[in-house]
Amino acid sequence: MTKSTTTYWNALTPENRDRWTPVKGLEGLAEELTLSIDPVTGEYTRLTRFLPGADTSPFGGKAHAYPEEVFIVSGRLYDHAFGRWLKAGDYASRPPGELHGPFRTDQGCVVLEVSFPNRTVEDKDV
Template structure:
């Protein structure tokens, strides 16, 4: 099966505000909007919006056993694992197991994530 498809629509338009849902555990700090998903492989494309002053320090850094790509669409986000501010236009292709976060932002940030859970490694990374 392939990833879901959609016709053109403006994900950042105010009339689509209700399509965003709080990220579980980060309510009041981050929201997400799944753009496309393959229910069989688990591959997905998602936007994550970190609200101004969000800080995920309490949750620590994380890694997962599959590769993902991230692109900063707008704003800026500090990634403590890299001791670096990621700003509009920054891109990374993360290999399985790469530590990232925790994150914080002063002005807010929108991140495009393309994740490939079907390419997971079985080495116990959570």
């Protein structure tokens, strides 16, 4: 099977506001919108919107056993693991096990995320 497909539409317009859902565990801080997913492999493309003033510090940083790519679409986001502000246009291709976050934003931020959960590494420390 392959990732789902769709024709052009704008995920950031007000008329598509109802397609966004709260990120589980980060209600009131972040919302997500899955753009494409492969139901067999679990690979997905998603937008994550951090709301103005969001701070995930109480949850700490995280790492996972699979690679992912992130691209900052708009706004800015502070990544504590890297000690830097990310702004529109910043991109990273994260290897499995790389620590990222916690995050905070003053003005809000939209992040495009492409994740590959079926491409895991066998490492108990991840």
